[in-house]
Amino acid sequence: MAATVMELYGSKVFNEHEMRERLPSSTYKSLKATIEKGQPLDLEVANVVASVMKRWAIEQGATHYTHWFQPMTGFTAEKHDSFITRDGKDGVVMELSAKELSKGEADQDGEGKQIMRTLARNMSFLMKSIALGKQTYGLPEKEPRISTHFIR
Numbered sequence: 001m002a003a004t005v006m007e008l009y010g011s012k013v014f015n016e017h018e019m020r021e022r023l024p025s026s027t028y029k030s031l032k033a034t035i036e037k038g039q040p041l042d043l044e045v046a047n048v049v050a051s052v053m054k055r056w057a058i059e060q061g062a063t064h065y066t067h068w069f070q071p072m073t074g075f076t077a078e079k080h081d082s083f084i085t086r087d088g089k090d091g092v093v094m095e096l097s098a099k100e101l102s103k104g105e106a107d108q109d110g111e112g113k114q115i116m117r118t119l120a121r122n123m124s125f126l127m128k129s130i131a132l133g134k135q136t137y138g139l140p141e142k143e144p145r146i147s148t149h150f151i152r
Contacts, residue, residue, distance in 0.1 A: 012060050014053050022052045054096035
């Protein structure tokens, strides 16, 4: 029998249960302190997490991953990457390291942040212009609706 939505939903997530089961105890505790208390993520811990997470994801059949995050700007963003990296010869290697999990990588995206700031300023200007136009000129006159039927 086919799996139900309730059985499938969230079934392939490297969640709390997977972390507790797969990470060494000390790594898990350190990671939890980072998540819950905002303590800095130790590079050694990040490398262990990356290795275990990659192994788990490959077991699930993954070749690519998405890192969804909320930069300090208040916007959301996604970064799409692959475990597959060319080996410099004729093959590929599967890898994921701490550098892919680094804190604040979205804040290093100067171009993306500039685009978001420009969009926010332009949207603010547009909204203020519309409000000022309504105050100065009022709303346009509204005509009663006329319905035309071409089928006779």
